[in-house]
Structure formats: structure tokens, C-alpha cells
Amino acid sequence: WGVALKRLGAVKTSIYIYLVPVITVxxxxxxxxxxxxxxxxxxxxxxxxxxxxxxxxxxxKKVGVALTGSFCTYEKVFVQLRKLKEEGAEIVTIxxxxxxxxxxxxxxxxxxxxxxEEITGSRPLLTISQAEPIGPKSLLDLLIILPxxxxxxxxxxxxxxxxxxxMAAKAHLRNEKPLLISISxxxxxxxxxxxxxxxxxxxxxFFVPFGQD
Numbered sequence: 001w002g003v004a005l006k007r008l009g010a011v012k013t014s015i016y017i018y019l020v021p022v023i024t025v026x027x028x029x030x031x032x033x034x035x036x037x038x039x040x041x042x043x044x045x046x047x048x049x050x051x052x053x054x055x056x057x058x059x060x061k062k063v064g065v066a067l068t069g070s071f072c073t074y075e076k077v078f079v080q081l082r083k084l085k086e087e088g089a090e091i092v093t094i095x096x097x098x099x100x101x102x103x104x105x106x107x108x109x110x111x112x113x114x115x116x117e118e119i120t121g122s123r124p125l126l127t128i129s130q131a132e133p134i135g136p137k138s139l140l141d142l143l144i145i146l147p148x149x150x151x152x153x154x155x156x157x158x159x160x161x162x163x164x165x166x167m168a169a170k171a172h173l174r175n176e177k178p179l180l181i182s183i184s185x186x187x188x189x190x191x192x193x194x195x196x197x198x199x200x201x202x203x204x205x206f207f208v209p210f211g212q213d
Contacts, residue, residue, distance in 0.1 A: 022047050059088030064140040064172065066165040067116075069098035070147040070184035071106040077146055081119045091120040092140070094131055096152065096165040131164040135171030143172040143179050146208075150185030150192040157195040173204055182208040 004013045022044050028034040063084055067077060084091055093116040100109050113124050125131050134140055145152065145165060152165060161170050169179055181199065185192050188210070199205050 016051075018047055018051065057087055058084060061089050061141045062092070062139060063089040064092050064094060064134065064143040064168060065116075066094040066096070066143065066145045066148075066168055067099045067112070068096040068145065068147060068149045068152045068165055069102060070149050071099075071102070071104040073147040073184050074106055074112060078115060078119065080146065081116065085119055092122055093117075093120055093124040094164050094168045095124050095126055096163045098149075098163075100126055125164055125168065128161070128164055128167045131168040132171055134168050135174040138175050138177075140172055140175075141177060143168060143177070144182065145169065145179070146182040147184035148181045150183075150187055150195075153181070153183060153185065153192055153199060154195045157198040173202075176204055179205045180208065181205065183210065 004016075025036060025040050025044055029036050065077075065081060065084070067074070081091065081093075093113075095109070095113060095116075099112065102109065113126075116124050134143075148156075152163075155162065155166055156169055161167050173179055183196065188196060196207075200207065
């Protein structure tokens, strides 16, 4: 498991864990000579179809990447932006108020926005009014909040829309399309556990598997 995490990353490794019941069904038939029932065969088929869907390429898909203020993760964020671009995705970035204005030891907002534009080939969305059309015009196939701070998660869970990122999320969810959250907070097991729990139970919201840095 540890080796798989290092080589494939948490996302791909978590996908292939779903092969465990498939292997169990096949092994039980080969080794224990158990009968494969209709329900077991259907479960295997659905699992394999799900894995194939999860491996589909992103070429031509419109992907929004919303950045909030967890600046220590930005180096990894831009690596993922480049990978999305290599997959052929059409990317638009959205910057929160904090990510547009706060200078940190990890870099300046101007440099971050410039790098995002260079990678994606499009100007970032920087205002609530720029993000709002994502809903009525159905501009995105997928929106990723990467990284999603505890502050952003708390506001999203409680219906607060006071930044471009939160407006983008609200507008995108109106279209019943997937919102993927990559949580980055130091109080996930504290004050923000309730908010994460709320979001986990919202239709069309998904989380990148949790991990400790």
C-alpha cells in the first residue's frame, strides 16, 4: 500500500482498491470452487465499468481550478495544472480574494496569477461577477477547489458566497456537475470536521482522499 501511494499517488491508489472484491470473487471461484452468482457477476461488471470510466481522459473537457489561500500547497497545485493541460483539458482558474492579495514566503499573488495564465492560456477569474456566469452558461464540466482551505470549506458548507471561488462553486453546483474538493486545513479533525461532514453528504461534491502531510 505504501509503495503504491508513492508511485501512483493517493487518487489512483484509492481507485484500484475497488479491485479487491473483484479479485476476491475470482479467487473464490478458482481456489474454493465457489459458484459465481448473478449478483456477484453484476457487481464485478459494474466495478470494472467504474474503473474504466475513472480512467477516461480529460481531452476537451472544461475544467475549473479554484485556488484559495493555502499557499504552501501552490507548488503542487501548479504541477497538477500542468498535468491537466497535458491531458488536453481546457482550464480556467479562479482565485479567491486571499489568493489575489496576500504576499507570503511562498510567493506573490501576481506571480501565481501570471503562472496560472501561462499554463492555461486564459486569464484567471478574479471577481464574483466573473464567476457567476459559470452557472447559467454551464461553462464547466468539472470544478476543482485546489487547495480548499478550512475557511472556504466552512463557508461553502454554510451557504456563504463572498468570494469568486465560492460563487464559482455555488454556480457550478446549480448545473448538477461534479465539484471536487482537495482539502488543506490544520483543523480537519477539530472545528472543521463538522463542515467537512456536511460537504461529504452533499450531492455532486467529492473529495480528494484525505492524507497527512
